Amino acid sequence: MSTTTEKITFNKEELERYSRHIIIPEFNIEGQRKLKKARVLVVGTGGLGAPLLLYLTAAGVGTIGIVDFDIVEKSNLQRQVLFTTSDVGRPKVEAARDRLSALNPFVNFEVFNTRLDSTNALDIISSFDIVADGTDNFPTRYLVNDACVFAGKINVFASIYRFEGQASVFNYLYPDGSRGPNYRDLFPAPPPAGLVPSCAEGGVLGVLPGILGSLQANEVIKVISGIGTPLAGRLLQFDAAEFQSKIYKISKDPENPISGINPTQTELIDYEIFCGINQHQLPHELELKQEISVDQLNDWIKSGKIFSSSMCVNLTNTKSLILEALLFQKGKY
Amino acid sequence: MITIFIPTPLRRFTSDKSSVIVAARNVTEAIRQLITSHPSLSPYIYDESELIRKHVRIYLGEEDIREKQGTDTLLKDGDELSIIPAIAGGSGLVN
Structure with missing residues (x-):
């Protein structure tokens, strides 16, 4: 990510809009310039994508890419707070763009009404600085992770299941040019199909993606602005049922199939979609x-x-x- | 005694208990004891070769046992193990 922000300017309306950022000493106008210069890709406009997109848009990220292939369904509205009842039946990326443009007309949106797969992932991801993974399935999680490693992008990650949440910042770029661990350092391979609950078995407490997606937005803003310490090399685990959160260390795995000492995988993989019992x-x-x-x-x-x-x-x-x-x-x- | 924290997705196999106490000298013994008392957990932790599955991590405190001596890692009274599975889901995903 380039750090040159001299050419980034704001009009009076933007300065008023972002004033609560700008008056934070550690953030100030420079942090806001970095946000405006940034290009962030949000994969998935679901439960995680909704707060992610709302907060990144409100915060003033300059360009936000949105990828989703789905249409808004009634069962989405329990947690996907980006959408309203009248959006049911519309392509999610269109409904999202309308809602977010109304929130902040100073943000540029690039929408991809498509399913991310091995043929388009690198193309789409390459033109962005940071990726925020808000997908809801293992094949896309691994695809996004691998594409971010291959394309050299930071992957701000969150995942949820029922009452459980996880978050981390993968493939973080340290000042010395080295990279932090990625998803495969934590979980080298997805679970076998037989151990993945069916879609109907999945389910999620509606507010949980709101919590994790907000944490994700926070990490995206921290990574862009350089404030604080990113959640890199660490996994946040949140148990909404017991209200317990823990941080675990993630180390690089020398046997990581894509970024270890002897990588065995050099291309993207489309894992079999294994939702439901087949x-x-x-x-x-x-x-x-x-x-x-x-x-x-x-x-x-x-x-x-x-x-x-x-x-x-x-x-x-x-x-x-x-x-x-x-x-x-x-x-x- | 060793406390093993059970993540919410696996609590249906532990009668909704968020932790299970076992007496064990190392990680293998601890996990085996857990599975002895809750056999239906087994396929979610071990693969067909009796190895910890690749989408599951075992932590001692905040350290991955992989960074220690793996499943041979010795345990002492009061240690806390956590089982961390990969999770994904919530909506109807792809069909």
Whole structure:
């Protein structure tokens, strides 16, 4: 990131808008200039992306990229505070741009109404200074991480699941030019498909992404402005149920497949999308549409072979059931 | 005694307990004791080769056991272990 900010100027309206930043001695006009000069890419406009985008826009980041392929659904509104009821059915990137432009007309938005994958990730990420990962699935998490490492971008990370939150700053650029650990130093590979709960099993307390996404926005602003100590080489774990937060150290792993001593992976990978139960995840004993007893299903759920869901619970009243794996695969139950 | 902190995604296997107390001399013994008392945790921590899964980290205090002696790391009374799994999710994601 270039630190030359002399040419960055503000008009009277902007100075008034950002006055509460500018009067912080450590931040001052120089911090605000750095924000205006910065280009930040936010991947995902969901629960994490909503507070991220709102705060980065309000703060006056100069250019914000927004990537999402989805449309706004009613079930998003419980946590995706960027959207209103009237946005349901609209492409998320469009609804987001409208909402954010209304919040701050001095911010430039670049929207990508597409799914980030191995063919476009490097192109999209390369033109930005910092990436903030607000995605909700493992394949995109690893894709964003790997692309940031390959493209030399800082990846401000947060992740949530039900009552659990995690945050870190990956691939941080230190003044000596070295890089901090990345996601694969912490978790070298994604979980196998069979251990990922189905979409319906996922779920999240609505306010949790608000908390973690706000922490993410804070780290983005810190990285841009150079204030404080970034959450690099450290993992924040937040347990919203018990209200406990802990910080764990993350070290570089010499065996990291993309940035270790002998990297084995030099290109981006599109991991199989493994939301929901698909054929590969079902116990070997179960063929599609095979009839099983409720007791058998319960055994499988208890032993962790398959994941229980609200659908399974409801069906325990019946004598037997035909498990339509494809229903689960779509993640609708 | 050793306290093992259970992350929220795995508490359904520990009757919602946020921590489990075990008596163990090293990390392997501690995790095995945890699994003995809560067998359904096993596939979420160990892979088919009985190794800690790649999306799960075990911490002693705030240090990754990988930075110590791995699962052979010795434990002393009052030590705290944490299980940290990779998490992702919340919305309907890709379909």
